[in-house]
Amino acid sequence: MPFLTLDRLDKSFNGNPVLRGLSLAVEKGEIVALLGPSGSGKTTALRMIAGFETPDRGRILIEDADVTPLPPERRRFGMVFQHYALFPHLTVGENVAFGLAGRSASRQETARRPQRVAEALALVDLPGFADRRVGEISGGQQQRVALARALAPEPRVLLLDEPLSNLDPALRERTRRELKSAIQRVGITTVLVTHEQEEAFHLGDRVAVLQDGVLHQVGSPEDLYERPATRFVATFVGRASSLPCVLEGDGAVWVPYPPGDAAGPVRWSAVRAPEAEGMGPGEEAALVVRPESLAFVAAGNPQALAGRVIERRYAGPVTYYQVALAPGGEVEVLAPSGVAAVGDSVRVAPEPRGPAPRIFRRNR
Amino acid sequence: MRRAPLLPALGLAALLAWLVGYPLLLTLLEALGGSKGWTLHWFGEFVHRPDEWLALWRSLWISAASVALAALVGIPLAFLFERTEFPGRRVLGAIVALPVALPPLVGVIAVLFLYGESGFVSRAVQALLRLEDPPWRLTGPIAILLVHAYSMYVYFYLFTRAGLARLDAALLEAAASLGAGRWRALFRVTLPLLRPALAGAALLTFMTALASFSAPYLFGGGFRVMTTQIIASKLNGEVALAQVETVMLAGLALLALGAMRRADRMVSVGTGVRGIAPARRQLRSPLARGAAGLFGWLLAALLLLPHAVLLLVSLVPAFTWTSEAFPPVLNLGNWKSLVTASEHMRPLVNSLWMGIVATALALAIGFAAARLASLRSDRMRGVLEGMIAIPWAVPGTVFAIALAATFSVNQPWLGRFVLIGTPVLLPLAYVVRDLPLTGRAALAGLRQLDPALEEAAASLGAGRWRRLTRVVLPLLRPALAAGAGLAFITALGDFIVSIVLYTFDTRPISIEILSNLRLQDLGMAAVYGVLLMLASAAAFLLWGQGEAR
Numbered sequence: 001m002p003f004l005t006l007d008r009l010d011k012s013f014n015g016n017p018v019l020r021g022l023s024l025a026v027e028k029g030e031i032v033a034l035l036g037p038s039g040s041g042k043t044t045a046l047r048m049i050a051g052f053e054t055p056d057r058g059r060i061l062i063e064d065a066d067v068t069p070l071p072p073e074r075r076r077f078g079m080v081f082q083h084y085a086l087f088p089h090l091t092v093g094e095n096v097a098f099g100l101a102g103r104s105a106s107r108q109e110t111a112r113r114p115q116r117v118a119e120a121l122a123l124v125d126l127p128g129f130a131d132r133r134v135g136e137i138s139g140g141q142q143q144r145v146a147l148a149r150a151l152a153p154e155p156r157v158l159l160l161d162e163p164l165s166n167l168d169p170a171l172r173e174r175t176r177r178e179l180k181s182a183i184q185r186v187g188i189t190t191v192l193v194t195h196e197q198e199e200a201f202h203l204g205d206r207v208a209v210l211q212d213g214v215l216h217q218v219g220s221p222e223d224l225y226e227r228p229a230t231r232f233v234a235t236f237v238g239r240a241s242s243l244p245c246v247l248e249g250d251g252a253v254w255v256p257y258p259p260g261d262a263a264g265p266v267r268w269s270a271v272r273a274p275e276a277e278g279m280g281p282g283e284e285a286a287l288v289v290r291p292e293s294l295a296f297v298a299a300g301n302p303q304a305l306a307g308r309v310i311e312r313r314y315a316g317p318v319t320y321y322q323v324a325l326a327p328g329g330e331v332e333v334l335a336p337s338g339v340a341a342v343g344d345s346v347r348v349a350p351e352p353r354g355p356a357p358r359i360f361r362r363n364r
Numbered sequence: 365m366r367r368a369p370l371l372p373a374l375g376l377a378a379l380l381a382w383l384v385g386y387p388l389l390l391t392l393l394e395a396l397g398g399s400k401g402w403t404l405h406w407f408g409e410f411v412h413r414p415d416e417w418l419a420l421w422r423s424l425w426i427s428a429a430s431v432a433l434a435a436l437v438g439i440p441l442a443f444l445f446e447r448t449e450f451p452g453r454r455v456l457g458a459i460v461a462l463p464v465a466l467p468p469l470v471g472v473i474a475v476l477f478l479y480g481e482s483g484f485v486s487r488a489v490q491a492l493l494r495l496e497d498p499p500w501r502l503t504g505p506i507a508i509l510l511v512h513a514y515s516m517y518v519y520f521y522l523f524t525r526a527g528l529a530r531l532d533a534a535l536l537e538a539a540a541s542l543g544a545g546r547w548r549a550l551f552r553v554t555l556p557l558l559r560p561a562l563a564g565a566a567l568l569t570f571m572t573a574l575a576s577f578s579a580p581y582l583f584g585g586g587f588r589v590m591t592t593q594i595i596a597s598k599l600n601g602e603v604a605l606a607q608v609e610t611v612m613l614a615g616l617a618l619l620a621l622g623a624m625r626r627a628d629r630m631v632s633v634g635t636g637v638r639g640i641a642p643a644r645r646q647l648r649s650p651l652a653r654g655a656a657g658l659f660g661w662l663l664a665a666l667l668l669l670p671h672a673v674l675l676l677v678s679l680v681p682a683f684t685w686t687s688e689a690f691p692p693v694l695n696l697g698n699w700k701s702l703v704t705a706s707e708h709m710r711p712l713v714n715s716l717w718m719g720i721v722a723t724a725l726a727l728a729i730g731f732a733a734a735r736l737a738s739l740r741s742d743r744m745r746g747v748l749e750g751m752i753a754i755p756w757a758v759p760g761t762v763f764a765i766a767l768a769a770t771f772s773v774n775q776p777w778l779g780r781f782v783l784i785g786t787p788v789l790l791p792l793a794y795v796v797r798d799l800p801l802t803g804r805a806a807l808a809g810l811r812q813l814d815p816a817l818e819e820a821a822a823s824l825g826a827g828r829w830r831r832l833t834r835v836v837l838p839l840l841r842p843a844l845a846a847g848a849g850l851a852f853i854t855a856l857g858d859f860i861v862s863i864v865l866y867t868f869d870t871r872p873i874s875i876e877i878l879s880n881l882r883l884q885d886l887g888m889a890a891v892y893g894v895l896l897m898l899a900s901a902a903a904f905l906l907w908g909q910g911e912a913r
């Protein structure tokens with residue numbers, strides 16, 4: 001049984017739906033990353049789990065218990081805020097101790113408090129920082145204090161809203177690794193929000209992709225990249241180009257379609273993934289292909305589409321080439337650096353070693 | 365966050381309505397005849413008497429002229445202190461702003477002792493020219509405007525300085541790179557961007573001048589404005605007419621509040637991006653720097669001279685200074701009598717206890733109202749914020765009359781009790797006058813509070829009460845202290861409300877100053893003036909600290 005369950009959550013603000021039927025099951029000890037573009041409802045979803053917003057419909061469960069009516073202070077969920085929200089009038093130690101004071105402050109607990117503060121600060125690698133003022137420590141250290149503060153009361157679930165977005169890029173990767181190892185050491189069930197794919201892939205055991213308040217797919221990073229469930233996931237997660245196509249019965253497609261003037265459509269065989277069900281021969285669709293699933297080929301290849309390189313994005317040993325196809329449309333091709341220059345005429349064909357191209361309905 | 369509970373909000377709104385809205389409403393009803401049958405008779409009376417129109421007109425033009433004069437002093441002063449660098453700039457710049465919290469009555473007697481017919485300047489002129497009589501008498505509109513300019517330039521000074529400090533240097537640099545010279549940049553960029561600040565200062569000055577009572581009362585003589593007209597009608601026993609006048613004055617003030625609200629909205633429209641404030645111009649030539657410095661010092665000296673004079677006069681024993689140009693005897697006798705003579709101590713004690721009680725109550729009510737208003741997003745929020753703001757817009761005279769009328773009848777089921785003549789009414793009136801100061805300070809503080817801090821506390825298990833005491837109140841302390849400081853000095857130095865509502869037992873400092881002046885005991889009046897001056901300086905410093913955070 002999942003530990004944290006979101007059950008068909010709906011939320012709208014002033015009549016604008018922000019979340020639509022969001023359902024998600026998080027296993028105990030699992031880290032789930034909510035990924036989506038700006039305004040997709042990630043923060044709203046997280047704030048609803050924390051109890052700061054009330055869902056219009058739907059329930060939030062911990063194991064079997066419905067926590068939806070509980071106010072935030074009774075949920076025992078720890079939260080790390082985007083701007084950390086450290087109390088500026090308290091020291092680092094007092095911030096971390098804040099959640100320890102609450103309800104059951106027996107004498108024993110009170111006596112153990114300094115020790116627990118020290119443990120929490122040690123966990124985030126900030127031993128001896130207890131007496132510092134919050135304003136005197138760096139952004140990265142503040143981030144870690146916020147984590148220690150959230151973890152100190154031993155919450156049932158840890159929630160993080162864009163925990164790294166406030167750090168400069170140089171610091172971000174290191175802090176990300178530290179964050180991951182701290183969470184893993186505690187083994188806490190975690191939901192985190194991010195709009196960066198790299199962050200979601202690194203931190204999340206599973207990633208949930210949201211767009212306009214709709215959950216598109218939940219899965220491991222490999223699932224999302226290699227087997228995207230929707231056209232949005234395919235293009236939002238990783239790089240991909242989209243071409244119009246027409247399906248054939250035997251797993252082949254004609255691209256690009258409708259045919260352009262000069263070259264005419266080309267038949268790409270064996271690109272049609274078995275998942276593209278419910279679509280029949282002759283139907284128009286969209287073919288979504290990753291740059292590494294395309295290659296430059298010699299003239300005479302029956303699958304070759306003619307085109308011209310219009311842009312290059314150099315990335316060391318490999319380069320991304322933006323190619324305008326002669327029949328219309330653009331694709332991005334990953335190839336060794338130096339094989340083509342801007343303005344060169346090239347031929348593009350599927351590369352079977354990359355992830356298989358995906359077929360989606362036109363309107364999705 | 366979850367919404368605040370409705371019941372406490374309703375209770376508080378009812379309390380505020382009883383204290384703030386109800387007396388004003390009753391005044392309006394009674395001006396219309398009220399229990400004795402509806403009539404427009406007294407409004408007709410108002411319309412038909414030329415001296416009423418005259419008072420209304422004078423209130424208007426005096427207020428407008430006060431705005432012009434205050435702007436004339438305050439704006440250049442702000443530019444001088446914000447844009448140039450000269451020795452002593454920081455300290456002088458702060459000192460020049462000190463009178464912002466000074467009770468108006470103190471400003472009036474300070475000007476009186478300096479420029480009045482037996483003040484230092486006129487005595488000096490008289491001695492110099494060997495005149496028989498004082499060279500002038502300080503009465504009428506000129507005297508009122510002098511006092512207003514002296515005390516209200518501070519609004520323009522503070523608003524303009526704040527506006528200048530907020531300006532983005534990049535805008536001026538952009539203007540310069542587009543070829544605009546210094547004057548063009550001033551008129552096309554700086555002043556238009558300062559417009560919201562200037563509009564705010566103008567309206568604040570206008571409202572203060574409209575409500576001004578001390579200066580017209582002491583200097584006006586036969587020149588009556590609305591506030592003094594109301595008191596005169598009341599003293600003549602024409603209570604209903606006084607109430608009509610009160611309604612007219614309140615209406616005028618509320619119109620101005622509407623304009624103020626609009627200006628507030630203008631203020632909040634900004635470029636959105638906040639850059640670095642323009643650097644102070646280092647005057648290059650030593651001559652220019654010296655001139656700017658000298659000008660700054662002279663202006664500051666001129667503005668602060670009355671207050672220094674107050675200190676000097678406090679050392680003059682009663683009846684020792686008759687015809688000499690300079691007081692012949694100076695000693696600490698007046699100050700000592702404060703401790704030795706109980707009748708001198710009494711007003712001080714009265715004002716202190718009433719000030720403390722009123723401040724504490726206004727702080728509690730104002731904070732509670734602000735907190736509940738900030739937690740709710742419905743109409744209740746507007747009601748609470750409005751109730752807090754009204755006593756700030758409505759002149760003190762209006763409230764004095766309204767409270768006197770409300771609490772002179774025993775109708776407990778209508779929320780009316782006989783409080784007039786008891787020591788309860790004056791402190792209650794102070795609470796009403798103080799509410800906007802504490803309430804607005806709390807509102808501003810709460811608005812700046814990051815809501816995530818309270819959410820963080822909640823997610824750490826802190827309930828409503830613990831969030832309030834451990835997070836909200838500690839973080840709001842500077843703002844609340846600032847508001848409380850201003851509230852305390854307002855109650856301590858109040859004259860407007862006191863003159864209508866005081867009893868022998870609650871005789872406050874301002875009334876004592878007035879009777880000292882009548883008895884020609886200038887020294888004792890000055891002692892109280894100096895005390896109020898020190899208290900207001902302390903309140904101002906507290907306020908500055910609250911703002912700085």
Ligand SMILES: Nc1ncnc2c1ncn2[C@@H]1O[C@H](COP(=O)(O)OP(=O)(O)OP(=O)(O)O)[C@@H](O)[C@H]1O
Pocket residue numbers: 013014018036037038039040041042043044045195
């Ligand atoms: N309190 C609120 N009142 C009204 N609208 C809101 C409120 N909170 C969020 N919204 C709206 O809901 C939508 C989703 O907001 P949300 O903050 O959840 O997005 P997000 O995915 O976190 O975006 P970002 O990556 O920019 O933080 C936005 O259109 C936002 O304007």
Ligand SMILES: [Mg+2]
Pocket residue numbers: 042043044
């Ligand atoms: Mg967000």
